[in-house]
Amino acid sequence: MAGGIVGSLEQPNRVDKFELKLDQAARAAWLSYVGGRTQDEIASQLGVSRPGVQRLLALARQEGLVKVHIDHPLANCMMMSDAIVARFGLDFCDVVPADPDASDGDVPYLAVAGAERLARYLVASEPLTLSLGTGRAIRAMVEALSRVDRPQHRFVSLVGNVARDGSSNRYDGVMVLADKTGAERFLLPAPVVAGSVEEKQALQGQRLFQAVTEVAKQAEASFIGIGRIDRRATLFQDHFISETELEELLALDAVGELLGWPMNQAGEVIDCSITRRVTSLPLEMLRGQSLVALAGGRDKGPAILAALQGGWLKGLVTDESAARYIVKSCNL
Amino acid sequence: MAGGIVGSLEQPNRVDKFELKLDQAARAAWLSYVGGRTQDEIASQLGVSRPGVQRLLALARQEGLVKVHIDHPLANCMMMSDAIVARFGLDFCDVVPADPDASDGDVPYLAVAGAERLARYLVASEPLTLSLGTGRAIRAMVEALSRVDRPQHRFVSLVGNVARDGSSNRYDGVMVLADKTGAERFLLPAPVVAGSVEEKQALQGQRLFQAVTEVAKQAEASFIGIGRIDRRATLFQDHFISETELEELLALDAVGELLGWPMNQAGEVIDCSITRRVTSLPLEMLRGQSLVALAGGRDKGPAILAALQGGWLKGLVTDESAARYIVKSCNL
DNA sequence: TTACTGTTCGATCATTTGATCAATAGACGA
DNA sequence: TCGTCTATTGATCAAATGATCGAACAGTAA
Numbered sequence A, B: 001m002a003g004g005i006v007g008s009l010e011q012p013n014r015v016d017k018f019e020l021k022l023d024q025a026a027r028a029a030w031l032s033y034v035g036g037r038t039q040d041e042i043a044s045q046l047g048v049s050r051p052g053v054q055r056l057l058a059l060a061r062q063e064g065l066v067k068v069h070i071d072h073p074l075a076n077c078m079m080m081s082d083a084i085v086a087r088f089g090l091d092f093c094d095v096v097p098a099d100p101d102a103s104d105g106d107v108p109y110l111a112v113a114g115a116e117r118l119a120r121y122l123v124a125s126e127p128l129t130l131s132l133g134t135g136r137a138i139r140a141m142v143e144a145l146s147r148v149d150r151p152q153h154r155f156v157s158l159v160g161n162v163a164r165d166g167s168s169n170r171y172d173g174v175m176v177l178a179d180k181t182g183a184e185r186f187l188l189p190a191p192v193v194a195g196s197v198e199e200k201q202a203l204q205g206q207r208l209f210q211a212v213t214e215v216a217k218q219a220e221a222s223f224i225g226i227g228r229i230d231r232r233a234t235l236f237q238d239h240f241i242s243e244t245e246l247e248e249l250l251a252l253d254a255v256g257e258l259l260g261w262p263m264n265q266a267g268e269v270i271d272c273s274i275t276r277r278v279t280s281l282p283l284e285m286l287r288g289q290s291l292v293a294l295a296g297g298r299d300k301g302p303a304i305l306a307a308l309q310g311g312w313l314k315g316l317v318t319d320e321s322a323a324r325y326i327v328k329s330c331n332l
Numbered sequence C: 001t002t003a004c005t006g007t008t009c010g011a012t013c014a015t016t017t018g019a020t021c022a023a024t025a026g027a028c029g030a
Numbered sequence D: 001t002c003g004t005c006t007a008t009t010g011a012t013c014a015a016a017t018g019a020t021c022g023a024a025c026a027g028t029a030a
Helices: A010-034 A039-046 A050-062 A074-088 A103-122 A136-144 A174-181 A197-205 A207-217 A243-251 A298-309 A320-329 B010-034 B039-046 B050-062 B075-088 B103-122 B136-144 B174-181 B197-205 B207-217 B243-251 B298-309 B320-329
Strands: A066-070 A092-096 A129-132 A154-157 A184-186 A221-225 A256-258 A261-263 A290-294 A315-319 B066-070 B092-096 B129-132 B154-157 B184-186 B221-225 B256-258 B261-263 B290-294 B315-319
Touching (some): A010 B066, A092 A320, A154 A174, A315 A320, B010 B050, B075 B298, B136 B290, B154 B174, B174 B184
Parallel strands (some): A290 A315
Antiparallel strands (some): B256 B261
């Protein structure tokens, strides 16, 4: 039909031609994506060459004619995961489906997802050093892991595993993990927060402390939890910090903590009386490692976001509700 | 993780495993189709081998997790669709592009288009009763549908799902659909055409038969195929009717059938020896419902046209070649 | 425990796809 | 009418994909 008027303006012809191409592109796309035909078959059906079909398909995709929808509850998770990875430059971000159950009900999910990540490191046959934080999530993760014989690896705690009263940390994962794999273990013989600056210095002066720190520095990867800073914070509930100290942190706008290091919304470690007494490895020391955090639940959203903002993490295993908070907060 | 229940039956475990696989399949599908990643990248991201990713993608497609929609009004199809809707007072008419290939080559297209229509009913959260006919198209449609959890719905067959020899109908969609949604299913325990009028009456006298019929009457919508009446008719090829019976129908100018009820060009149900033995629900009984037919191919044109002429249909999903026949025949 | 069976997994190969590049046809100005 | 320039086309090759096959594995029964 374009044949008629020779002197016609450029516009109508162009549009017509383009529309025609789009029509054919739609056909090609239909045949390819819905019909599952090969490009050769499509080529002979539409009477164009194979590369021609390729161009049509490219056009169809480019023009947004092809809409793909993954019809599964996880689609959501993947979307958020991708957004978070892109925004914060992570190596990966696993978003597990939200558990409609109670607050700590999502730990199993996280635990399994985290264990899968962890297992991927463990399969390596060459000796590996991994460091672990503490917390329910980390503990659950190592418990979700299946037994594998990996005596060549080493596991080291990044966080002191004794409380102020001398009792040992019930959420330490290193012991369990080392038991499950037959690997070597290195525990940090210190409370998370020392009683005073002097005590911290005394601890850090110990040869054992220094030896463990040295091992931790060599770790290829670290799995840590993310803590909230509020009345329900583990740090507070397990008496690592007192009520006065908690209030001091809240006054300084602390929203979360990594390894006991409190940070503000921007993810900057807050310098305060508590920070000066934290015995864990400085976060800066872990910059070179793959720092993988494991935390979920809507309530932990701000804390997780802070950790991301600070650029501390290389990987994140979280759940749908926390991911949603993060995505919303960043307008992703 | 699985540690809890020792005596757990095989089923739950199986289901769990399957769900887990599906989850991962959805992840893989997302990364592949939406994210455009290569299978190698997905493999390393999910921690499986590349062939593993391939299997996951195959599973995702097979389970209908991946839905592709071509968002372009193919001018031709749309035009014919409009014409048919206007001429026969339908609620809708979907025309999919023709597949120039063999007769049954167009089933996938129809199936996808039909599944989209069906899915629109299924999303309803309030309980819904849908009835289904039989045939390749219907079967393909339910297979193209993605898995959704809709236990509140009910599905009922409009056509007997056993052959004369007692084997069950291979094209029955109710079972598949109910499996995919977890909904209740009601099957018609009868052959399409009874051996004799007495047998039909005996069947209809059964309490089960009456119960299923009662459910079918309550259906909000029905999805049915359209059958030809000739030597290649499903009715004949699957031995629902004998050669003599076929010839009798042809002599009476039958051109098509709905649910086993033969009709002439005008779409009037033909009263004959066969009609008196058809066990399916009378078409009149479905007048109040949304009767959606699914059929395509140039060869089925006359049958489809007859169904339209009879005014039985509220919706039609067909293909370009059948649509062209209809449009031409009616001088639209 | 051992053999068997059914299943799953990963290496390999053929096919399909995407991309580059040279050639050709058409368009425009001289 | 010619020359040149651009847009489009088809050939070629590397990458990615799908499929087959053998091996390892778990589960089962003797």
